[in-house]
Amino acid sequence: xxxxxxxxxxxxxxxxxxxxxxxxxxxxxxxxxxxxxxxxxxxxxxxxxxxxxxxxxxxxxxxxxxxxxxxxxxxxxxxxxxxxxxxxxxxxxxxxxxxxxxxxxxxxxxxxxxxxxxxxxxxxxxxxxxxxxxxxxxxxxxxxxxxxxxxxxxxxxxxxxxxxxxxxxxxxxxxxxxxxxxxxxxxxxxxxxxxxxxxxxxxxxxxxxxxxxxxxxxxxxxxxxxxxxxxxxxxxxxxxxxxxxxxxxxxxxxxxxxxxxxxxxxxxxxxxxxxxxxxxxxxxxxxxxxxxxxxxxxxxxxxxxxxxxxxxxxxxxxxxxxxxxxxxxxxxxxxxxxxxxxxxxxxxxxxxxxxxxxxxx
Numbered sequence: 001x002x003x004x005x006x007x008x009x010x011x012x013x014x015x016x017x018x019x020x021x022x023x024x025x026x027x028x029x030x031x032x033x034x035x036x037x038x039x040x041x042x043x044x045x046x047x048x049x050x051x052x053x054x055x056x057x058x059x060x061x062x063x064x065x066x067x068x069x070x071x072x073x074x075x076x077x078x079x080x081x082x083x084x085x086x087x088x089x090x091x092x093x094x095x096x097x098x099x100x101x102x103x104x105x106x107x108x109x110x111x112x113x114x115x116x117x118x119x120x121x122x123x124x125x126x127x128x129x130x131x132x133x134x135x136x137x138x139x140x141x142x143x144x145x146x147x148x149x150x151x152x153x154x155x156x157x158x159x160x161x162x163x164x165x166x167x168x169x170x171x172x173x174x175x176x177x178x179x180x181x182x183x184x185x186x187x188x189x190x191x192x193x194x195x196x197x198x199x200x201x202x203x204x205x206x207x208x209x210x211x212x213x214x215x216x217x218x219x220x221x222x223x224x225x226x227x228x229x230x231x232x233x234x235x236x237x238x239x240x241x242x243x244x245x246x247x248x249x250x251x252x253x254x255x256x257x258x259x260x261x262x263x264x265x266x267x268x269x270x271x272x273x274x275x276x277x278x279x280x281x282x283x284x285x286x287x288x289x290x291x292x293x294x295x296x297x298x299x300x301x302x303x304x305x306x307x308x309x310x311x312x313x314x315x316x317x318x319x320x321x322x323x324x325x326x327x328x329x330x331x332x333x334x335x336x337x338x339x340x341x342x343x344x345x346x347x348x349x350x351x352x353x354x355x356x357x358x359x360x361x
Contacts (some may be wrong), residue, residue, distance in 0.1 A: 009079060009081055012039065017084075018084070018271065019089060022092050027114045034063070036053070038075055045077060046077045073171075076158065085274040090256050095311060095348070095351045096350060099316075103147070104151075106149065109121060117167065127169065127237070137351060144177065144199050150192070154206045155206065159208060172212055173196045181219070183219060188227070192227040216240065218239065219253070220253060221241050221283075223256060232276055242282075243263075246262040254280075255280070271282065282308070282312065285299060286316070292338060296338055296342045
């Protein structure tokens with residue numbers, strides 16, 4: 001998709017910002033050969049990356065080989081020019097990550113109970129079991145506060161233990177608190193920047209920055225463009241989106257993206273916004289939102305397209321593990337296990353999206 005839909009020369013495929021891999025062309029040791037397609041005045045020669053394109057009426061097509069991780073490809077003729085900026089995921093492979101949103105209560109428990117080990121707490125013990133059984137890498141997104149607790153109260157006595165487990169267990173900013181739900185939907189950048197710094201400073205204090213990376217999920221995947229730029233300026237390069245639409249057609253849980261890009265993200269594993277330099281990664285399944293029987297079926301649907309199943313993002317929420325809460329789900333651990341069995345049986349490798357390029361190191 002062209003950035004300039006009114007101009008006479010338009011690259012229509014791939015889209016500006018596409019993250020491309022082996023499923024988008026032919027890959028060799030030299031790189032990834034892809035087709036560049038678009039429209040231009042029918043009576044003019046079109047050069048793509050300096051070479052003549054084939055023409056069919058207004059349509060043009062040319063093949064180019066990507067070798068760098070980021071490339072700009074230009075199509076030009078007498079009437080004008082257009083370009084697309086692309087990311088190349090070289091030698092991509094199937095990989096996944098499991099993230100947990102809305103976390104604060106287990107940190108309150110640790111502060112109250114002061115166990116000898118982090119893993120004496122049932123919640124972290126379960127996640128360690130998932131790591132030991134499946135190799136899963138777990139990314140926990142946390143709040144700054146909840147009723148009766150603020151993150152500065154969290155002791156630092158387990159600091160070394162956090163650091164020692166950072167190869168499979170990460171922490172990052174999620175939001176100031178659980179309510180209001182869409183706290184950053186219309187918030188200025190300075191507000192999300194403040195809350196991000198509050199949470200990240202505390203993580204550094206009690207767990208070290210070894211447990212952090214360049215990826216997070218903002219609460220409800222809602223933030224303004226200004227807010228996402230504020231996060232990017234503070235080292236966040238990747239954001240998890242849950243692309244979708246409200247009944248009136250307005251985008252939801254997709255940050256500041258417009259409807260066309262939300263639909264595009266639904267059909268891709270990831271998309272890079274070159275203007276903000278943020279990569280949006282599609283969440284494939286909110287595990288707690290499905291019945292136990294349906295957990296693998298949702299992933300089966302994602303697997304139907306290679307463009308939505310190279311990277312699998314599994315998401316779940318802390319509150320569904322809490323027996324004292326009304327939204328507790330007795331089968332929640334079984335749902336997690338079902339999702340991890342699905343990816344493990346199909347040869348997906350566990351990763352953090354902050355490792356290399358989206359887990360490709």
